[in-house]
Amino acid sequence: MTKETPKxxxxxxxxxxxxxxxxxxxxxxxxxxxxVISVFATLKENETAITSIYHSWWYLGMMAFxxxxxLLCTARRIKPxxxxxxxxxxxxxxxxxxxxxxxxxxxxxxVTAEAxxxxxxAAFKKNGLQVEVTAxxxxxxxxxxxxxxxxxxSLVTHLSLLVILLGAMYGSLTGFEARNGGxxxxxxxxxxxxxxVDIKDVKMEQEADPTVRPRVFSELxxxxxxxxxxxxxxxxxxxxxxxxxxxxxxTFRYVSDVVATDLATGKEQQLKLWDIDQLQLDEEGKVILHxxxxxxxxxxxxxxxxxxxxxxxxxxxxAGLLIENNKAVRNVFLILNEPEVIKTSTGEIELLMTGFxxxxxxxxxxxxxxxxxxxxxxLLILGLYLSFFTFPRRFWAVFxxxxxxxxxxxxxxxxxxxxxxxxxxxxxxxxGGEARV
Amino acid sequence: MSSYIQVSPMGLFWENTFFNLxxxxxxxxxxCYVAHLLGKKQLGRFASYILRVxxxxxxxxxxTRALNVQRVPFVGSFxxxxxxxxxxxxxxxxxxxRMKEQYYAVGAFVTPLAMLxxxxxxxVPRLFPAIRISxxxxxxxxxxxxNWLTVHVSASIFGYAGxxxxxxxxxxxxxxxxxxxxxxxxxxxxxxxxxxxYMYRGAAFxxxxxSVMIITGAIWADISWGRYWGWDPKEMWALxxxxxxxxxxxxxxxxxxxxxxxxxxxxxxxxxxxFTWVGVAWLLTGLHSFG
Ligand code: HEM
Numbered sequence: 001m002t003k004e005t006p007k008x009x010x011x012x013x014x015x016x017x018x019x020x021x022x023x024x025x026x027x028x029x030x031x032x033x034x035x036v037i038s039v040f041a042t043l044k045e046n047e048t049a050i051t052s053i054y055h056s057w058w059y060l061g062m063m064a065f066x067x068x069x070x071l072l073c074t075a076r077r078i079k080p081x082x083x084x085x086x087x088x089x090x091x092x093x094x095x096x097x098x099x100x101x102x103x104x105x106x107x108x109x110x111v112t113a114e115a116x117x118x119x120x121x122a123a124f125k126k127n128g129l130q131v132e133v134t135a136x137x138x139x140x141x142x143x144x145x146x147x148x149x150x151x152x153x154s155l156v157t158h159l160s161l162l163v164i165l166l167g168a169m170y171g172s173l174t175g176f177e178a179r180n181g182g183x184x185x186x187x188x189x190x191x192x193x194x195x196x197v198d199i200k201d202v203k204m205e206q207e208a209d210p211t212v213r214p215r216v217f218s219e220l221x222x223x224x225x226x227x228x229x230x231x232x233x234x235x236x237x238x239x240x241x242x243x244x245x246x247x248x249x250x251t252f253r254y255v256s257d258v259v260a261t262d263l264a265t266g267k268e269q270q271l272k273l274w275d276i277d278q279l280q281l282d283e284e285g286k287v288i289l290h291x292x293x294x295x296x297x298x299x300x301x302x303x304x305x306x307x308x309x310x311x312x313x314x315x316x317x318x319a320g321l322l323i324e325n326n327k328a329v330r331n332v333f334l335i336l337n338e339p340e341v342i343k344t345s346t347g348e349i350e351l352l353m354t355g356f357x358x359x360x361x362x363x364x365x366x367x368x369x370x371x372x373x374x375x376x377x378x379l380l381i382l383g384l385y386l387s388f389f390t391f392p393r394r395f396w397a398v399f400x401x402x403x404x405x406x407x408x409x410x411x412x413x414x415x416x417x418x419x420x421x422x423x424x425x426x427x428x429x430x431x432g433g434e435a436r437v
Numbered sequence: 438m439s440s441y442i443q444v445s446p447m448g449l450f451w452e453n454t455f456f457n458l459x460x461x462x463x464x465x466x467x468x469c470y471v472a473h474l475l476g477k478k479q480l481g482r483f484a485s486y487i488l489r490v491x492x493x494x495x496x497x498x499x500x501t502r503a504l505n506v507q508r509v510p511f512v513g514s515f516x517x518x519x520x521x522x523x524x525x526x527x528x529x530x531x532x533x534x535r536m537k538e539q540y541y542a543v544g545a546f547v548t549p550l551a552m553l554x555x556x557x558x559x560x561v562p563r564l565f566p567a568i569r570i571s572x573x574x575x576x577x578x579x580x581x582x583x584n585w586l587t588v589h590v591s592a593s594i595f596g597y598a599g600x601x602x603x604x605x606x607x608x609x610x611x612x613x614x615x616x617x618x619x620x621x622x623x624x625x626x627x628x629x630x631x632x633x634x635y636m637y638r639g640a641a642f643x644x645x646x647x648s649v650m651i652i653t654g655a656i657w658a659d660i661s662w663g664r665y666w667g668w669d670p671k672e673m674w675a676l677x678x679x680x681x682x683x684x685x686x687x688x689x690x691x692x693x694x695x696x697x698x699x700x701x702x703x704x705x706x707x708x709x710x711x712f713t714w715v716g717v718a719w720l721l722t723g724l725h726s727f728g
Contacts, residue, residue, distance in 0.1 A: 024691060028684050035680040042670040042677075042717075054668045168666075177663070207579075209440035215579055236579045237661050248663040363663040373665070377652045384648055388641040416634055 022072030030066040037062075067165050074158045085151040090143040091136045094400040094407050102418055103409035104426050105400075113399035116406045117142055120397040123428035127421060129395065142397040153387030160379030167376055171369025181361035183255055183272070190364050193245055195224045202358045204252070210310035216252040218360040234362065244368040250361045254294035256318045257355045258334065264347040273318065274359070282344040289332060289342070290321040294356060298333070306333075318353055391417050395425070442574040448505045455498035456519075460555060462491035463526075467548035474545035474625050481541040485533060488548065492526050499523060506574050511590040512581065514570045514718065518558045521714075522551050524594035525601045528642070532602070542626055543635060546605035557715065568719060585657035592649035597710055599643025600682070604707035606636035607700045614696075636703055637689065644682045651675055674713035681706040 011019070020026060041053040053059050097103050108116045117133075120142055124131045129144035176192035187198040200219040207214055215235055222229040222242060230242035239248045258271045260281075273279065279289040295308040298317035306319055318334040322342065334340055334353040342349050393412035400407055408425060412418040444452075469484030499519060502510040510516040529547045533540045562570045610632040616623045626632070654672070655665040666672065685702035688694040 024687050028687050028691065028694075031680050031684050031687075035677045035684070038673050038677050038680075041668075042673045046669065050668050207440075207576075209576065212440045212576065213579070237583050239660060239663070246663065248661075250663070365663050367659075370659075373655075377656075380648055380652065381645070384645045388645055416631075416638075 018072065021069060022076050023069075024073065026069050027066070027073065030062065030069060034062060034066065063165070067162060070158050071162055074155060074162065077155060081151055081155050085148045088143070088145065088394060090132060090134045090396075091141050092396045092398065092409070093136070093138055094398050094403075097396055097398060097407045097409035100409035100411065102411070102415075102422055103407060104422060105403075106406045106408075106426070106429060107404060108399075108406050109404050113139055113401065116399050117397060119429050120406060120408060120425075123425045124395060124397070126428055127425060129393075136398070139399060139401065143394070144397075145392075145394040147390050147392035150386050150390030150392035153383055153385075153390065155383075156379055157383030157387055160376050160383050163376035163379060164373055167369040167372030167374075169369070170372060171367045174368045175366045176364075178364045179250065179361065180364065181250075181253075181359055183357050183359045186359075193364065193366055195222050195229055195245070197222055197247070197362075197364075199360065202252070202360045204358050206311060210312045212311075214311050216249065216358060216360055218249065218362075220247060222247075234360070244370070245364065245366045248363045248365070250363045253359045253361060254296065255357050255359045256291075256294055256316075256334070256353050257357070258318070259352045259354055261350045261352070262347060263341070263350055272357075279320075281342060281349050282346050284345075286325055287342070287344040288323040289351075290323055292319045292321055294318050298335075313356075316353070316356055318356075393418055393421065395422075440576050442506055442576055444505045444574050448501065452498060452501040452505055455494055455501055459491050459495035459498055460559070462487060462494055463548065463551060463555065466491055466544075467552050470541065470544040470548050473541055475621055476625070481538060484544060485530075485541065488526065488544065489530060492523070492530060495519070495523050495526065506576075508577055509587055509590075511587075511594075512575065512577060513573075515558055515572050517590070517594075517714075518554060518570075520590070521594045521597050522554050525551055525554070525598040528595065528598040528602060532638075539627060542609065543602070543605055546608055547602060550601050550605055583657055583660060585653050585660065589650055589653040589657055592646045592653060596643045596646035596650050597714070599639045599641070599646060600678075600707055600710050601639075601643075603636045603639030603643060603703050606632050606639060607703040607707075610636065610700050633695075633699070636700075640682055640685055640703060640706070644679070644686065647675070647679050647682070651679060671713065671717045674709065674717050678706055678709040678713055681709055 037053065037059065041049040044053070098105070106116075111119075117140060121131050121133070121144075124142065124144040127146075129146045131142055131144045134141050134143060178190055178192060180188045180190065180197070182188060182199050184199055184202045187196055189196050198221045200221055201217075202219075203217045205215045205217065217233050217235045219231075219233055220240060221231040222240075230240065232240045234240045234247050234249045236249055239246045241247075253274060256273045258273050260269045260271055260279075261267070271279065273291050275291060275293050277291040279291060281287040281289060293306075295306060295315075295317045296311055296313045297309040298306060298315045298319075299309050300306055306317075309315075316336045320332040320334070322329045322332050332340060332342070332351075334351055336353050336355070339350050339352045342351065391412060391414050393410060393414075395408060395410045397406060397408045399405070406429070408422065410418050410422050466484055466488040469480045469487055473481040473484055499510060502516065502519075506512075506516075511520050525547065529544065533544065558570050562568050609626055610629055612622055613626045613629045613632060618624075627635075651672075654675070658667065659665040681702060685699055685706060688699050688702055
């Protein structure tokens with residue numbers, strides 16, 4: 001071929017690479033890959049999947065690559081989309097309109113071009129369209145449109161996804177997660193956040209049905225260098241939020257008050273025993289009480305397996321395992337206010353449970369990405385709404401002198417609604433008399 | 438541990454009566470729609486009336502169930518499944534009302550899908566005792582008592598409804614394209630281009646709601662568990678479904694990806710959706726013990 005290749009067809013390797021990196025094809029491939037890998041990941045045990053797949057460099061890298069693809073695609077499309085929305089082709093010709101997949105041609109023998117276009121204009125306006133008249137080479141052209149904002153749907157959607165990914169990244173880079181807890185009166189320091197949490201109170205509220213896990217409400221006061229930062233109640237579905245930090249109720253524990261008395265010396269010791277605590281009962285550490293579990297309403301299954309009938313504190317028992325010389329010797333059940341004597345090589349120890357309290361366990365997190373994530377979420381919904389539920393459409397009308405006909409063409413991504421509206425416009429014009437399809 | 442609610446015999450009677458009546462009339466509507474498709478033209482309008490009646494009966498079931506459990510009934514496979522079928526029929530009827538007679542053919546494919554879902558809730562547990570669909574009236578666990586959860590579940594039933602409509606159109610497309618033009622079934626099916634449009638509308642509707650579902654789920658998780666995304670299998674399958682439909686929405690624009698490939702994507706998306714609902718509960722483990 002001797003014809004000169006148009007300039008646009010010559011692309012530098014860099015441009016080709018950019019085109020590929022910003023292409024929808026690459027996006028499709030990446031999304032499919034992410035989907036397929038995720039399917040395999042869900043077949044694994046969840047913890048394993050998180051460490052070996054979801055948090056692996058290559059899975060996160062793939063996400064990042066998808067984000068890059070999306071970023072380039074979005075950047076590249078801003079200009080064309082803006083042009084599409086704000087600088088449409090307002091001029092057209094009868095021949096061009098007859099080529100449109102959606103057009104009508106109305107024979108109007110007895111009216112002038114003026115009158116026919118006036119009828120079309122009225123019909124457009126009746127359908128809520130904005131009309132502009134432009135003088136073209138073959139007479140005047142009506143241009144009517146509505147719903148411009150809909151052209152920005154995919155752009156806003158894509159942007160929102162980038163915002164969400166950015167929020168997630170920022171949140172995980174600047175955030176932390178810690179666990180701590182305690183009884184009423186306790187306090188702990190959150191190192192990463194440099195604040196102190198004082199647990200003022202831990203209250204348990206039974207549900208109407210005592211077999212349902214009761215709710216625990218903790219009153220917390222947060223300070224930094226003795227300056228108050230925040231205070232409030234924390235419970236299930238009721239976290240305490242301040243300065244991007246959040247304190248969640250995670251679970252509660254029973255903590256037993258036990259008095260240990262050395263019967264030989266009469267020496268008393270006040271203890272607070274948590275589940276899975278180890279209590280050393282002699283000097284050498286040969287006799288150990290391994291605290292197993294607290295049961296608020298203790299009972300035993302047939303096979304001698306202890307359980308709690310419900311959460312009512314009607315028969316509180318602390319169960320433990322007595323270990324001597326590294327060997328389990330027997331079960332110990334400390335019943336409220338009933339002393340239990342344990343023999344050691346050096347003497348006898350009396351254990352007495354005098355009461356119990358509730359401790360709360362909290363998860364403390366910082367997520368500064370939350371406002372970004374929220375913005376992204378709102379944008380995502382907005383973008384999808386614009387993409388799918390708006391109906392941007394454009395119509396053109398011209399009068400063809402040679403055939404004495406009014407030609408109306410329409411363009412929209414929603415074919416079904418476009419056909420309906422074209423039909424309405426057609427009927428509207430036909431009502432004016434004179435018109436014949 | 439979830440605890441049971443004492444339901445009055447009267448409440449139970451009405452709940453069961455509404456459910457059984459809805460089931461029978463749904464089946465009847467299905468038969469009428471199918472008969473209409475196969476040439477009994479005069480049955481179309483009748484089928485539509487029957488479906489509206491069964492929808493009202495089903496609404497009656499949901500209201501009595503709500504009164505009996507004293508909350509929105511969307512916990513557990515049985516309640517969620519019913520809400521989901523209800524939403525599917527609602528979205529279908531709404532579309533049919535807007536599109537008129539030309540949409541009856543879609544009804545002949547959507548109603549059998551609704552029957553399939555209802556079959557999972559009623560017949561399947563009888564055939565396979567390992568699959569237990571409890572109808573017990575349970576109280577809401579404290580962690581589930583959250584308004585975001587209500588939005589989350591409401592969005593999910595409409596998302597699934599949209600995907601079901603898209604899937605129905607995909608099956609119709611396959612029949613239209615593969616059977617002879619004068620075949621008993623094909624004769625009354627809309628043009629394949631129109632079916633692709635129906636499919637797109639359903640998928641787009643579903644996609645928007647699926648997105649709302651994922652977002653509100655994340656917000657709720659953030660409030661309850663201190664993290665908005667836990668890579669839990671149910672979450673992941675919702676995301677996978679979302680990816681598949683996202684690919685479909687893009688594939689429509691890509692040359693060489695129209696026709697069979699987009700149909701395949703819609704069908705795969707539907708399989709992912711059903712797996713998120715049914716498969717994850719029975720085959721994988723996770724935090725989501727409900728529906
Ligand atoms: C991964 C890289 C991606 C690329 C390169 C990409 C590219 C594109 C392109 C070029 C369009 C056509 C725009 C138009 O004609 O208006 C589009 C449309 C769209 N994209 Fe993406 N996209 C990507 C990911 C996503 C994802 C993950 C979503 C999920 C929400 C998404 C949602 C949409 C929507 C809703 C539309 C409009 C579809 C329609 O109107 O039917 N995109 N995308």
